[in-house]
Amino acid sequence: MNPILSHFENGVLTLTLNRVEKKNSLTSAMYAELAQALDSAQTDTQTKVVLIQGHETVFSAGNDIADFLQQPAAGEDSPVFRFLRGLALFPKPLIASVCGPAVGIGTTLLLHCDLVYAGDNAAFSMPFVNLGLCPEAGSSLLAVQLMGHQRAAEALLLGEPFLAETALEMGLVSRVLPPTEVNAYAQQQARKMAAKPMSSLLETKRLMKASFTPQVLERIKQEGVVFARMLKEPAAIEAFSAFMEKRKPVFN
Numbered sequence: 001m002n003p004i005l006s007h008f009e010n011g012v013l014t015l016t017l018n019r020v021e022k023k024n025s026l027t028s029a030m031y032a033e034l035a036q037a038l039d040s041a042q043t044d045t046q047t048k049v050v051l052i053q054g055h056e057t058v059f060s061a062g063n064d065i066a067d068f069l070q071q072p073a074a075g076e077d078s079p080v081f082r083f084l085r086g087l088a089l090f091p092k093p094l095i096a097s098v099c100g101p102a103v104g105i106g107t108t109l110l111l112h113c114d115l116v117y118a119g120d121n122a123a124f125s126m127p128f129v130n131l132g133l134c135p136e137a138g139s140s141l142l143a144v145q146l147m148g149h150q151r152a153a154e155a156l157l158l159g160e161p162f163l164a165e166t167a168l169e170m171g172l173v174s175r176v177l178p179p180t181e182v183n184a185y186a187q188q189q190a191r192k193m194a195a196k197p198m199s200s201l202l203e204t205k206r207l208m209k210a211s212f213t214p215q216v217l218e219r220i221k222q223e224g225v226v227f228a229r230m231l232k233e234p235a236a237i238e239a240f241s242a243f244m245e246k247r248k249p250v251f252n
Contacts, residue, residue, distance in 0.1 A: 132235030
């Protein structure tokens with residue numbers, strides 16, 4: 001079974017995370033496939049909008065820990081960094097449909113989306129500190145810009161989940177709907193947008209993001225360097241060992 005489903009219709013490329021039995025946790029191979037899909041969509045003249053969605057019970061539990069420990073992100077050419085750059089530089093409208101848990105990258109990728117629709121069962125979290133790590137995907141910059149310092153600090157320094165209504169209040173989410181309706185509504189909005197002039201969509205998004213994109217790319221790079229260093233330090237080693245052994249970590 002392909003863990004990333006791709007469907008194109010009416011100018012909309014829909015990428016569906018399809019590893020529900022593993023809570024749509026992302027592997028290096030999935031990152032590579034998503035990065036390639038964004039790269040192809042950027043140059044494909046038929047694609048006007050990209051929609052990323054999961055299942056109505058789960059968006060993504062974040063990185064697949066076992067895969068991540070075997071293939072940690074190494075360098076700017078690794079699949080995960082190619083995907084992050086693809087998100088940050090994607091010139092066309094990018095929409096996400098989120099239900100259930102959205103953990104780690106499951107939340108931080110949303111900071112790059114133009115519209116995010118959530119089920120009322122959605123639960124967002126950026127638990128990097130709990131793993132002895134720092135934020136990624138430019139979230140240390142984008143979360144502060146979007147939520148303000150105190151809200152971002154609560155999300156990033158405590159690493160606790162927050163629900164759909166809070167995400168709506170913060171501005172992370174555009175609208176909250178019943179889980180069974182979210183994907184269809186996001187698809188409807190994507191098709192509505194795809195019917196508009198491509199030149200207008202491109203220039204409007206470019207102007208909206210022009211002053212922030214260089215900062216975001218630089219922050220993704222900075223976070224990557226710190227993340228790679230912290231991954232080898234005692235706190236992260238203890239956190240991941242505890243996760244694999246299904247026990248609580250002990251940080252001294």
